[in-house]
Amino acid sequence: MPLSRRHSDRMRVAINLLTDDPFNPSGAHWFWTRVIPEMTRLLRDGESFHLMVSPKSRPTHDYGSSVGYITYPWSNEKRNLRTLSEHVYSPLRLPLSGIDVLNTLMAPIVKSAPKLVVHIKTLHAYTTPHAISPPARLYRQLSYPRTARLADAIILNSRSLVDEVQQYLKVDPAKIRLIPEAVDHDLFNPGDRDEAFAHVAKRYGVRENFVLFVSSLWPYKNCEGLIRAFAAAKSDLGDRQLVVVGPGRDVEYVGELKALAARLGVADDIVWVGGVPLEETVHFYRAADVFVYPSHNETFGLPILEAMASACPVVTSNVTAMPETAGGAALLADPKDADSIADQIVKACGPEGERLRARGPERAGEFTWAATAARTLDVYREVHEGHTV
Structure with a gap:
């Protein structure tokens, strides 16, 4: 019927x-x-x-x-x-x-x-x-x-x-x-870098210009590879810190990351922020010299777009969905090779930085x-x- x-x-x-x-x-x-x-x-x-x-x-x-x-x-x-x-x-x-x-x-x-x-x-x-x-x-x-x-x-x-x-x-x-x-363009957009830095300095204890990581601390997100890359690039990065934003859902793994940082001599240069509300992450993106997302596997990689929309240079992995999401507006590295990640971090903090800051919001604007x-x-x-x- x-x-x-x-x-x-x-x-x-x-x-x-x-x-x-x-x-x-x-x-x-x-x-x-x-x-x-x-x-x-x-x-x-x-x-x-x-x-x-x-x-x-x-x-x-x-x-x-x-x-x-x-x-x-x-x-x-x-x-x-x-x-x-x-x-x-x-x-x-x-x-x-x-x-x-x-x-x-x-x-x-x-x-x-x-x-x-x-x-x-x-x-x-x-x-x-x-x-x-x-x-x-x-x-x-x-x-x-x-x-x-x-x-x-x-x-x-x-x-x-x-x-x-x-x-x-x-x-x-x-x-x-x-x-x-x-990406939420009402929240993630270019802003005043100095104001953003003052915010994260006062609330989270960031002291110097910094390299940023934003993600839950699961092993496949590869914060380990980033710490090794940060240590390898330290002489080229000067006084920059590494700021890690995200909850440590695997307590044992977080302990291993901190032990690795100590062995590599960069423990004092890392700020472990922990989890923060989503609306707080925009201040970190705006203030950072570079956002690094060296994951081994992503099906989309939303933080890549969040950083781009905030006019933060991005370094991410050359595997799975990350090149697709980045769309040519990020530097790509081999997540299994700390030296590859380190090289791209140095480039993003130097000669490539301004190009990436300009290109990022354009790319992120394609996604609503x-x-x-x-x-x-x-x-x-x-x-x-x-x-x-």
């Missing part, structure tokens, strides 16, 4: 936000806090978003009356219980809410909505398996292939990730939607959350088209 006009125009989308730890927000958290408000502005009559949250994560996703909420007992502060509830509760709860399209990372064991959009941001279970725990790795390696088969569309943020997905999951190319991420949101919403509409009940 054909749908009435009123029902065919309805589209209720559930967005799974449970995979983020509300006490340690990840890049995925910042992605959704930018994209959801942009998408809600574009909704047509009969279209609505329903966010899957826990009591602890809901305050971190406050969008007022523009969205609905579906409350689960746990988010990623209780990873195992969160995973269990996604599989057990979703087949009951989502149909009760009349959900037409589910946007998630892993498909529930039992089909929970007529249409499934899978949003993959990393494939660490395959590309950097030692970066995650064995149980999590096994779960993802078992779940990804099935999820890819069931998906109506799979959203990926770079050509590099597309290649990885095809290598490990062998997805039907017709399902893939390439949608780059973006409004465009990302519009294309993501189009995917929901595309898979929903023709849905019947």
